[in-house]
Amino acid sequence: MYLATLMLLGSGELGREFAIAAKRLGCRVIACDRYPQAPAMQCADTFEVFSMLDGAALRAAVEKHRPDVIVPEIEAINTATLAELEGEGWRVAPSAKAVQLTMNRDGIREFAARELGLVTSRYRFAESRDDALAAADEVGLPCVIKPVMSSSGKGQSTARSAEEVGAAWDYAVAKMRGDRPRVIVEEYIAFDSEITLLTVSTQTGVLFCEPVGHRQEAGDYRESWQPAAIPPAALDSAQDQARKVVQALGGTGIFGVEFFIRGDQAIFSELSPRPHDTGMVTLISQTPNEFELHLRAILGLPISAIEFAGPSASAVILAGKDSDRFRFEGVVEALALGSPGRPVDLRVFAKPNTLRNRRMGVALARGPSIEVAREIAIAAAATVEIQYED
Numbered sequence: 001m002y003l004a005t006l007m008l009l010g011s012g013e014l015g016r017e018f019a020i021a022a023k024r025l026g027c028r029v030i031a032c033d034r035y036p037q038a039p040a041m042q043c044a045d046t047f048e049v050f051s052m053l054d055g056a057a058l059r060a061a062v063e064k065h066r067p068d069v070i071v072p073e074i075e076a077i078n079t080a081t082l083a084e085l086e087g088e089g090w091r092v093a094p095s096a097k098a099v100q101l102t103m104n105r106d107g108i109r110e111f112a113a114r115e116l117g118l119v120t121s122r123y124r125f126a127e128s129r130d131d132a133l134a135a136a137d138e139v140g141l142p143c144v145i146k147p148v149m150s151s152s153g154k155g156q157s158t159a160r161s162a163e164e165v166g167a168a169w170d171y172a173v174a175k176m177r178g179d180r181p182r183v184i185v186e187e188y189i190a191f192d193s194e195i196t197l198l199t200v201s202t203q204t205g206v207l208f209c210e211p212v213g214h215r216q217e218a219g220d221y222r223e224s225w226q227p228a229a230i231p232p233a234a235l236d237s238a239q240d241q242a243r244k245v246v247q248a249l250g251g252t253g254i255f256g257v258e259f260f261i262r263g264d265q266a267i268f269s270e271l272s273p274r275p276h277d278t279g280m281v282t283l284i285s286q287t288p289n290e291f292e293l294h295l296r297a298i299l300g301l302p303i304s305a306i307e308f309a310g311p312s313a314s315a316v317i318l319a320g321k322d323s324d325r326f327r328f329e330g331v332v333e334a335l336a337l338g339s340p341g342r343p344v345d346l347r348v349f350a351k352p353n354t355l356r357n358r359r360m361g362v363a364l365a366r367g368p369s370i371e372v373a374r375e376i377a378i379a380a381a382a383t384v385e386i387q388y389e390d
Contacts, residue, residue: 002028004299007067009052010074011040013349013359014275017283017291018073019043025295030065037352040073055081062090069298072099073274075149076177079103093298094201094251098273101249105148105184108271116248118241118268121260123186132169133162135185142188145169146219147176156219158188189267191260195228196278198290199242199255200306202297206243209286209293210308211235213370214278220357223378224278225313225370226285233264241268249273254294277359278314284345284364285312310366313373315381317361319354325389326354334363334383337376342367344380360386 016039031044050057055078124135145168155175198209213228256276338344363380367373
């Protein structure tokens, strides 16, 4: 009856698009998250509500639904239980090893730098304010301080003086996930740009999407565009490093591999073993999009080509305050900004409540150039307004 049964661990906006892709190919989808009415749950066959960090609840859900593939969509997961399940014969995509190493920044950074020899910034780890001050002194100021466990850049800040290091430590610990107060203190890279290289590991080899450029605020994605203009030598270096790390992590699926670009040099930053938030732009820029690529790679389905449609951009729609009574206005006007050769689309995530600066949707645009596509996407996102009813 079903092509495959897939269990999503985490059911946010990325999980929602993955669930839509899976349903189009006749899969059964079980969406799991810590709160009801999560975006992917609304598109799934059934759902479970529990904390992904609860190993007993995670195991119970797997044994209840018996999925063909367990598909993690968030970082905060009990990875020890995932590894146990994989050892017992349950399949984790792309692999339990990939999820374990990338759940925390310390794991993937040490793996990339020490075991694989990838190009990275100087870095040290810290488990107290004093450790952070010592680490900053070693790597030099300014430096970037991030919690080793977080999502979407939460808790990240730049310290430009010794006085700011303590505040950066406090901010990182306040925004971290999990119960381990540990941060990474890394050298500030004066980069030309930063990119996400969406890297698809398949049963027959590794494929790459056009590089995605992005802009962040407070460590969180605000805009992305494709293709990012980077020197050919830097792209070659990024692809070589990305291929090396995804093959070492094992399994099949899409990986969002982030790099700083400085001249002809690509400096490895982070990796997510799943569709990446900056890759939302692929919903308008290419076929298959990142979610369809992830699905096909996981299921071993053919990917004949990745067809790029042209310069494209995305811009997020943010909430202004906390509320569970709200509505969207300006959708008609936003979509009307499109024109022949310059299409505009929207994704409204249907989250059950807003939080200040929470992503509630994204505007997508294509144009004759990256500059024009970005202008249109930003304008469309600004046209959609969230009206609060309380």
